[in-house]
Amino acid sequence: MAAINRHQLTRIALPGAILVLALVIAGYWQRFECKQAFESWKPSVSGEVSEALLLQSVTFEPRYSRQKCGAVLQVVWKQEERNPVQFYSIFHDELNNFINTREPRSTGYLTSFPDGRSNLIHIVLMNDCQRKKEILEGFALYINNKFDCNFSISLFSNSLPSDSLAYFRGFWTDDPDYDPQAIALYKRAMMGDLEAIIDVAVKLGSRDSSEYEYINGRAWLSIAKDELERTGKRNLEIEDLYEKILLEPPLRGGVDFTNNFINKYKEKIELIIEIRSRAETGLR
Numbered sequence: 001m002a003a004i005n006r007h008q009l010t011r012i013a014l015p016g017a018i019l020v021l022a023l024v025i026a027g028y029w030q031r032f033e034c035k036q037a038f039e040s041w042k043p044s045v046s047g048e049v050s051e052a053l054l055l056q057s058v059t060f061e062p063r064y065s066r067q068k069c070g071a072v073l074q075v076v077w078k079q080e081e082r083n084p085v086q087f088y089s090i091f092h093d094e095l096n097n098f099i100n101t102r103e104p105r106s107t108g109y110l111t112s113f114p115d116g117r118s119n120l121i122h123i124v125l126m127n128d129c130q131r132k133k134e135i136l137e138g139f140a141l142y143i144n145n146k147f148d149c150n151f152s153i154s155l156f157s158n159s160l161p162s163d164s165l166a167y168f169r170g171f172w173t174d175d176p177d178y179d180p181q182a183i184a185l186y187k188r189a190m191m192g193d194l195e196a197i198i199d200v201a202v203k204l205g206s207r208d209s210s211e212y213e214y215i216n217g218r219a220w221l222s223i224a225k226d227e228l229e230r231t232g233k234r235n236l237e238i239e240d241l242y243e244k245i246l247l248e249p250p251l252r253g254g255v256d257f258t259n260n261f262i263n264k265y266k267e268k269i270e271l272i273i274e275i276r277s278r279a280e281t282g283l284r
Contacts (some may be wrong), residue, residue, distance in 0.1 A: 069132060070123065071158050072120055107126040112167045192273045219266040
């Protein structure tokens with residue numbers, strides 16, 4: 001066999017070295033872009049909601065227990081520098097988008113981060129719970145495709161620890177707060193019944209607000225206030241509660257973000273009322 005001289009070896013090795021270097025640079029650039037996407041991410045406040053999800057919300061009634069709908073997701077971080085606050089925002093926004101566009105039958109969800117840790121997420125869907133494994137694995141694939149250089153999410157357990165169930169209230173048949181009359185009232189409000197809108201607004205606006213209840217309370221109080229003004233009526237309780245809730249601290253994104261978010265959420269409810277009203281009067 002003929003010997004390969006130094007010049008031939010150089011001609012062989014150089015293209016290989018260039019290819020390896022290009023792949024390394026491409027890998028670093030991909031990770032840099034992914035890291036930038038994580039750090040520069042902003043919440044979606046477009047208010048775009050599919051009609052399928054809106055109608056699903058209107059017709060929702062609790063059908064499942066919390067354990068039937070519950071699971072645990074695991075987060076594995078791939079960056080040494082972590083930003084849990086940014087992660088929480090990304091997680092919820094992407095999950096909202098996923099349910100809105102791909103799994104509207106699941107209606108919604110609640111989550112908790114036990115002990116304030118960001119590596120385990122307890123989640124309970126509201127509907128279509130016989131498919132929870134398929135839904136949550138689909139969501140993991142959906143979000144990992146966007147942010148997998150920063151973190152990855154996987155289904156850790158297809159059930160919840162029993163001591164975490166108390167956190168999840170309001171949407172399940174085994175919930176101590178489950179109240180069929182409250183569900184019926186909410187549906188009447190969603191059909192545009194002014195008396196029901198006032199009752200829902202008072203109920204939500206009077207609570208010691210979690211973030212979820214604060215958003216709901218402000219939106220419904222604003223809708224009740226608008227409807228009262230439109231019909232030329234007054235309700236001092238609504239007016240007082242509305243002024244009081246405006247004094248609550250804003251969401252983490254600040255005052256402008258909070259006002260925009262609440263207005264978009266209000267628009268969603270008003271659109272549900274419009275769609276339901278059309279359906280009830282046979283105009284759809």
